Amino acid sequence: MKYKILVIEDDDDIREMLQNYFKKDGYEVVLAEDGVQGVNCARDEKPDIILLDVMMPAMDGYEALSEIRKFSDVPVIMLTAKGEQMDKVFGFNKGCDDYVVKPFDLIELSLRIKAVLRRGSVHSLSSEIIYKDLVLNENEFTLYKDGEEIKLTKKEFDILSLLLKNQGKIFSTRNLYESVWNEEYLENDNSVLTHIRNLREKLDDTVKNSRYIKTIWGVGYKIEKDI
Structure with a gap:
C-alpha cells in the first residue's frame, strides 16, 4: 500500500526537502504552501497523514488543524520551531497526534510517521x-x-x-x-x-x-x- 502524505509548510526549502525524501521512501506526497491551501488539500486529497507547520501566514498550523478536525480524523504531526512544553500541550489540545521540533532529523521523522501509520493499521484488525x-x-x-x-x-x-x-x-x-x-x-x-x-x-x-x-x-x- 502506498501511503499519501500531505505536507503543509510555507518554507520552500523544507517543503522541497520533505517531498524529495518521502517520495524516495515510497510515499505519495501532496504539497500545500499555507494553512488555507492545506485545509482544502486535506479535504480534497484525503491523505493518510499530514505534516503540518505551525508558524504560517494567513492561517497558522493550529488554526488549520482546528479546521481539519471539523471533517477529518487523519493523523497530524506538527512541525515547529517551538519546543516549549506548553506549545506541545496546546498542539495536542487542538488534536495533533505527534509534535516534532525543528530542526528535525529526517530519519526520526520517518520513524514517527511509520509509528503513527502502524497504530492506525491496528484498527483494521x-x-x-x-x-x-x-x-x-x-x-x-x-x-x-x-x-x-x-x-x-x-x-x-x-x-x-x-x-x-x-x-x-x-x-x-x-x-x-x-x-x-x-x-x-x-x-x-x-x-x-x-x-x-x-x-x-x-x-x-x-x-x-x-x-x-x-x-x-x-x-x-x-x-x-x-x-
Missing part, C-alpha cells in the same frame, strides 16, 4: 467494543455514546481503546505513554494527562463521578470491568 453506553469500533475508527458519535483524535482513540480492552487493569502514565506513543516516557511529559483530560471532556466524564476512566491517585488510570 480489531472489532467492536461495547462498554455501558459506549460503542467503540476499531474497524471504522468511530466512537458512539448513547447513539451519538464522538469525534476523537488518533491518540485519544488509542488510549480509550487500550483501557477498554484491558478493563480492570491499572495503567501508569508511563505505561500509557509507551503503549500508545511507542516511545520511551520522559518525566514531566504531560501528554497523557492532556489526552485523558480531553477524553473526559468529550465523554462528559468527571474525575469525582467518573462512569468511564477512573483515576487511581498516585498510580494511574483504569476502566472498571463492566459487570
